[in-house]
Structure formats: structure tokens, C-alpha cells
Amino acid sequence: MPLNIRTVALTLALGALILAPPAHAAEPKRNGEGANSEQQGGSDGAGIYAAARVQYSGSVTKTGSTGNISSADVNWSPPPCWYAPYLGAKDFKKEMSKNIETAKNQPGMTGHAGAAIGEMQRHYEDDYGWTDTPGYKDYNVDKDGEGMFWAAVENPAEPDILKRKACSDLPFWVDNGEAPPPQYEQAITPEMLAALAYQHMELPGTKVSLAPEAITKVNLPTWAWLDEAVFDEVQATAAINVPGFNIQATTTAKPKSLTLSPGTTDATTIPADGGCPIVDGRIGEPYAKGKAKETPPCGIVYHRSSNGGTIPLKAALTWEISWTGTGQAGPIGMPDGTIEATQDITVEEIQSVNR
Template sequence: MQAVRTRKTLVVLAVAGLTLLATGGPARAGDAPAPGVGAGSGDGNISASAAAYQVTYTPAEPPKGHPLTANTGWTPPACWQAPVATPKELKAERESVWGEDSTGYEWDSTQRDYYVNGHPHKDFEIPNTGKGMWWNGQANPNRIGDPGALSCFKEYDDWVLNGDTPPAPKGPIVTPEILAESAYDRIRIPENPITLSPSANDVQTVNLNTWAWLDKGDVAPVSVTARLASLNLWATTTATPEGLHLRAGTPDADLYPASGDCPLNADGSIGEKYVKADGNKVPPCGLTYRRSSDGGTFPLSATISWKVSWTGSGGTGGDLAGGSFEFDQDVQVQEIQSVNH
């Protein structure tokens, strides 16, 4: 589980004219709010809760499986602009920092001018509580270690009225689509490799048809929901299998279909399970090696492609970059005089 930036843990330090971001004792994605703490509402009246500003996910932890790699090389954003505090929360945080005398008089004085003394904000905008929230950068909780994870942060928080967007934001502004993209990071596709008959663990035989298939339970759609309680935003990202592509690892093989692309069946499965009665019939999905591997192996590859779409709050939705995962298996192929399946 990775750390998520919250207002209670962010301290801005001015050192030699540079703005540094230091975190400690971080909250974590999926943590429950403290007793008596509300989850937040879209009107800006949020109880003091780091959870209101965290992006949380369902399921809370990524399940076992393989991350989905986008075919286009696209990756979700490393950070974005989002609410980080109510006026009272920001006041408590900054006064705590100033009280430690660790950031220096000059920096503290400049901060007080900005947030307290009316240049341009007065008393942390507490008189306008409920009319807006303080915004700043928020790291994608799935990409905390990325070099760009802190690139959205600004030295001064922006006071943003409800329904408005922050002025001159650094990086994208959080939307249902941004949440959908962050959920993409937590998609895990099943670990089950394709089933082969004969098994890939056995020595294959020249001119003996190999059947390949996946049961529908092995390639079921996978969904992850991301939520940002402070804005009542959510998005569900779903990866749906589209088909299987086979590569024999040698040009001396026939693929079925010839393209190597095995489509998804109507029931959600891929290919067809081999039964003894099929004998050496050509499979709907599979391959036939036409020469031996001469004591070595051929790199048999099976790639499952996935279509990715999302739906979100406010009737939003769309498609994201399709992804794939490749299963590799070294197979040995022998040549014998007679063939029996």
C-alpha cells in the first residue's frame, strides 16, 4: 500500500530559495475515516478528515494478477490538482508549522501575508467556509515514486469557490476521467495462462495439432472504482477481454486461425477445449509445429488483449487505451514416425 499526500502530513519548507515537499506519517489509500469523521460532501462542508481528500479504491487493494500495460505506451497521470483542505483545516495545519519555528521568520511572514493578512486572502477564508476549498497538487497514489508525482504541487494553495476551477493549475484538474485513469493503474488481469493440449510443459510433436483455449472464468471482465469524496467524484474502469493472439516462436508452424488471432466466443471464453474425440482435428484456436526444435525450444507466446472503458459521476464515460499481457512459454518439439493424440 502506498502513501497518499494529505494536508495533515504535508510540510512546505523553504531552503535556499527552493520549495521542498516533505511527508511523514502518511495516510493510506483505503484507510477508513476516524470515528465521527464524515466522508465529505460536494458543498465544501467537510469534517476534518484526510480521507475526504484521498482517492480511495474499490477493491481497496489490487487483487492478485498482472498489471495491464497499455498498447500505446500511455500511462495514467502522476498527479493532478484537487481539494486539500477546508479553511479551518488549513489554518490548523499552517499554524502548527509556523509554531515550530523550523521554516524561518521570512517564509512564515510571507505565508501569513498570503493566507491571513489579506494579500490576497484573509484569515484562511474562514468567513467563506462552505463556499469553497483550498486546492493544491495531489500525487496519484499509485505513482508516488514517479519523478513527476510532485510536479503538480504549488507553493501556495489556491482558494477555489465551489464549481470553479483553480487558477493557473499545475497539471490536470481532477475529473471523473482522471479518476478512471488512476483506477487503470490498479487493474489486475488473471494470472491463468492459456490451456494447451498437449500441455506446454510436455514435449510437443511435429504435425500434431495443439489446441489452445481459455474458459470464460479465466478471462472475465475486471473493474476498479476510484472515488474522491471531497468532490463527490467517482469513476469505474473496466477491462474486458477481446481476444488471444498466438505466436509459435518459429516460422515453421501453422497457426489457427492463420492470423494467430483467436476471438472471444459468445460465452466469454476463447478457443475450444480439446476432447479425445477431436483426434488430430484442426482446432479453432491453436497451432501445429512443422519441424522439431532440435533439442532446444521455441518461444511460444500468447497475448490476451483487453478493451478498457469507464463510467463515472455526472453521466461521464468513455474509452481508455487498450491493454495486453503476454504469457511466454518455452516449448520443446520432437519429431516421431507416428502420431497419436
């Protein structure tokens, strides 16, 4: 069968083949912040699933959804899919042979699609090589306990369905303690787990303290600062732990700088570029009585009133991100992350009385 036709047939065959999650890998459990949160790839109960769930812990979302931090690098993104351990040989044989028979009996499983199903069956039963993948004799049951079949997992947080389904290779065998074959570039790695931890990380909100608070005056400096609690280091961990394969990665976020956007062109930021760096472990300085005539290290001066309405002050806190993981000697940098928050500010004219 020509390769391009064979590829189409394989796609049709895999579309008919549904590997259901094993009984112990049913609906993922969600736990509260600070506890383990397990998530299985996929979102609709269909497709090929990995029994080895990614387990999240630390400062992660309670529901397993995408966190509240955005990468400062628009070209950076977490993996849309990956390959991970699925089942041991005996369990895989039971699951795969059942579903192959189901697929063969589906309407329309003739021609190229039917032939592809037959080739797939020979691949796992009769040591028949599939493209550049060696075949397996009786589903490798003589090696049960010595390794696992790996399969594709979709990242449910990836919005592009084509990217989610890009890991389309047949399940393949990996011996315990061995690396997956090099052609499977999307096999799960510590770096990928670090990216998934980044994606699910939940960081403290960025509410800037202001003085005056909420209502300020034209040409009067508004002091801005962040509470010291914001500067605590935040960590999120993602891990896969199955016999013969245990990897994890911890992503760490540290506050780096605050950028103020006044919400109007009739304003001046302090510093002029709107960026307030960390100085002596803090951003900005709390206002105190007697400092009315001083210039704040971080703040805004509005030059026109809001005419009875409000002006949206946007504050973006930038976090420095790094990760450590299995096999890594030290922290490795990742793109900075940002969290934005908007606060409504009322700007009033200063009232004066002429005598």
C-alpha cells in the same frame, strides 16, 4: 521580485515547507481484493498531501500497487500528480501557519527563499495576491465549512520524480459544489480517476489451455483456448468523497482477442496472424476426442523439435477498456489493455517404427 527569481524562491520555500498528513490520514489502509482500498498520494512522508484519499474498490491490487494490465497505447499514461481537497479553512490555518513558522526558522531561509516564505504568509493571512491567484484574509476562516483548500498529490506509482512533482502550485480555495479555477488543469476529475482505476486494475491471468498439453509433436496441431471464466467482465472503481466534493469513475475491462507468439520461427499460427478473436463468446475451442485430424480455430503447428529443451509460447490477451463516472451519460472508450503470459512447450519428433 522578477518572476523567474520569484519562481526559484517559491520552489525553495515549498521545499522547506512540509505539510504533514492530518492525523486521520496517516498510513493508508490496504484491504483484500473486492473490498475498498484507500491510497494517499506521495511515498516518503514529505511534500503536500491531500486529506481526501483516492478510494479503490472492485478488482484492484491488494497492496494499492500498479496492476497487471499494460496499455496497448504506449503514449497513454495515468496522471503523475493532481490537485485534490486537502483541509477546511480552520484546519488549514493551523497546519499552514505552524509549518510556515518552522520553514522561516530553517537554516538558509534568507534572501529570496526567506522573502518567498514571507510572501506566502502574506498570501494566506493578508489577502496578498500570488501571481494570478487571489489572496486570502486570515486563511479564509470566515468561510470554514463552505469549502476546502486543495493541494497537490503525487501519484506514488509514477516512476519519474519530476513528473510526480509537476503539480507545484500553492494550495488554493474551492467552494463546496464549485469547480476548481480553470488554471488548475490537473485538478482531479472523473476521467483522471478512471485512469487511476485502470492503473490499479487486477485482471485474471492469461493461462491458455493447450492440447496436447506442455508436450506436443512436430507438425501436429496444438489446440489453444481460454477458459470461459476469463470472459467475465472486470470492473475497478476509484473515488474521492469529502463534504462538498464527491466524484468517482468505474473502469470496465472486457476480453477482446488472444494473440499467440510461438517463440520460434519454425512454427505456424492458426489463424496465420496469431490473432484469435472472440467467436460466440469464447476464444478457441477445447480439444475433444476424434478431432485429431481437424484444424483448430486457434492454435499452433511446430515444424521442428525443441531438441530436449522448451520453447516459450507467449499468449497476450487484449482487453477492451471503457469507463463511466460522475457526470458522464454513457461509457467512454480508453486504450485497450493487454496481459501477457509465457508457457514453456516441449516439441518432440513423432516416433515411427519401420517393419
